[in-house]
Amino acid sequence: MYxxxxxxxxxxxxxxxxxxxQRWSDVDVVELSSPFLGLAVRFATSVYTPSDExxxxxxxxxxxxxxxxxxxxxxxxxxxxxxxxxxxxxGQFIQSGRVxxxxxLLPGVEIxxxxxxxxxxxxxxxxxxxxxxxxxxxxxxxxxxxxxGAAGLRxxxx
Numbered sequence: 353m354y355x356x357x358x359x360x361x362x363x364x365x366x367x368x369x370x371x372x373x374q375r376w377s378d379v380d381v382v383e384l385s386s387p388f389l390g391l392a393v394r395f396a397t398s399v400y401t402p403s404d405e406x407x408x409x410x411x412x413x414x415x416x417x418x419x420x421x422x423x424x425x426x427x428x429x430x431x432x433x434x435x436x437x438x439x440x441x442x443g444q445f446i447q448s449g450r451v452x453x454x455x456x457l458l459p460g461v462e463i464x465x466x467x468x469x470x471x472x473x474x475x476x477x478x479x480x481x482x483x484x485x486x487x488x489x490x491x492x493x494x495x496x497x498x499x500x501g502a503a504g505l506r507x508x509x510x
Contacts, residue, residue, distance in 0.1 A: 354434040355434070356492055358394040359477070360390060360428045362390055362479040363425065368425065376396070379396065380393070382491075384491070387476075395411060405440075412446075423449065426445070453475075
């Protein structure tokens with residue numbers, strides 16, 4: 353099983369990483385250069401339970417608060433659960449401090465192989481990039497080079 357809960361922000365803005373680190377000190381934060389220039393954030397299981405099929409309100413509310421501070425930045429809050437190549441994706445597109453699009457987990461429908469217009473593709477499309485019908489998105493791979501919080505940013509010279 354593979355479980356992911358994170359946020360993505362585009363465009364990249366100075367200090368945005370610190371907004372996440374100050375609110376959630378145990379997040380992993382990485383600047384992305386592909387498939388878009390932006391920020392990727394992975395939340396620790398201290399803020400969610402992988403077996404629960406929810407977007408925790410405190411995290412959604414926190415991302416909305418950060419979004420109010422930087423209204424020109426687009427955010428995607430994303431949950432992904434995979435079992436042997438079958439994945440479920442659900443999340444929210446947030447901008448200007450509010451949830452613009454909510455894509456809930458649809459049991460039995462989205463727990464499947466990627467679809468041409470699946471939830472993951474639709475959510476990431478709000479960040480100005482089409483990841484294609486195969487829904488390949490590097491931050492969701494097991495070998496993605498996540499960095500832990502402020503220490504990870506210091507390692508990369510940020």
